[in-house]
Structure formats: structure tokens, C-alpha cells
Amino acid sequence: PAADVKVEVLHKPFLCHRKTKWGDMMLVHYEGFLERDGSMFHSTHKHNNGQPMWFTLGIREALKGWDRGLKDMCVGEKRKLTIPPALAYGKEGKGKIPPESTLVFNIDLLEIRNGPRSHESFQEMDLNDDWKLSKQEVKIYLKKEFEKHGAVVNDTQHDALVEDIFDKEDEDSDGFISAREFTYKHDEL
Numbered sequence: 001p002a003a004d005v006k007v008e009v010l011h012k013p014f015l016c017h018r019k020t021k022w023g024d025m026m027l028v029h030y031e032g033f034l035e036r037d038g039s040m041f042h043s044t045h046k047h048n049n050g051q052p053m054w055f056t057l058g059i060r061e062a063l064k065g066w067d068r069g070l071k072d073m074c075v076g077e078k079r080k081l082t083i084p085p086a087l088a089y090g091k092e093g094k095g096k097i098p099p100e101s102t103l104v105f106n107i108d109l110l111e112i113r114n115g116p117r118s119h120e121s122f123q124e125m126d127l128n129d130d131w132k133l134s135k136q137e138v139k140i141y142l143k144k145e146f147e148k149h150g151a152v153v154n155d156t157q158h159d160a161l162v163e164d165i166f167d168k169e170d171e172d173s174d175g176f177i178s179a180r181e182f183t184y185k186h187d188e189l
Helices: 064-069 119-125 135-148 155-169
Strands: 006-011 025-034 040-043 053-056 078-083 103-113
Touching (some): 064 078, 064 103
Antiparallel strands (some): 025 053, 078 103
16 A cells, blocks of 8 residues: 655644644645755745745645645644655656655644635525525625625626536536535545
């Protein structure tokens, strides 16, 4: 079997009000090293103007190894992940990272937010609480989101956007997006 991510908790806060789950947005500071010689290839403290980075857990936005190694993490927690090549950049490598490299990351979680695909977002969109989203409910939600950000609401654009969302999300083509279709279903990753 392929090697998995090795997770070491370097610091755990005394209080943990919430742990990370699939679909959450996480704000992290991290340092990445090559295991073979300990050389650093990236650090949010040194690069990125010293700014931490947001990413969404569980959708392969970052490395597969991050998706596996950062679940159930608390704000203020620090973890060290040792990620085998198969869950990092594999045979290709990337930039300063040679092919077949095992990577080591020190990751510090600063903040957790509900991602756009969270259970909470679904409930906010499901106006009649029937556990499925109609095209009308999605359209109303999009309008509110656009208005909140000061964007112009164009009905034709919204209709096209809603159709596009339903093409991708409504797997059983019943005209509704169920809670299961909406939230992430990649627990097997």
C-alpha cells in the first residue's frame, strides 16, 4: 500500500471550539522543506509578503497530503506533516521540488471559516427547509451574495449561472440539488 501522511501535532491549544472539516476554508502559515536535505522551498513568513494563505480543505486545492493531514485541526494548532511523493508532487515534481520528493510542512492554523460548500451555507440557501435546493433558491442566494459585494445583478447572467450550477451539481437530474449533491462527497480521499 502507498505511504500515507505522517501527522505530528506540535502544539494543541487548551481550548478548541471547532475542528476543521471538508469544505472549510483555512488560513494558515506554513513552511515547506525537502525531507532529503532539510532545505526550505517555501515559507509564507518569508515569501508571500509574510502573509498567511487561505485554502479550502478537501477539494484538492492544495496537496492531497494537506487534505489528509489537516482534518480535525483546531485554531492555534501547529502540525508537522510528512507527505510522501504520491500525495505531494509525485513523479513530476514542481519548481524547486525534485521528482519523487517527500515533503515536510510545518503548518500553523490561524483561522477557520465555513467554506462555500459547507452544511451551514446549504441551510442558508434552503429557504423552505426541504433539504434540496431549487433553481429559484439558488438564484435568490446568488442575488443576495452579489448585492452584498456591491455587484450589479443581471437576471440573464444569473439564469445562465444557475443553469451552469445545476448542470454540474444536479447529479440525478431531478431539478434539485440535494444536500448530498451540494456538500463535498470526497471523504474517500
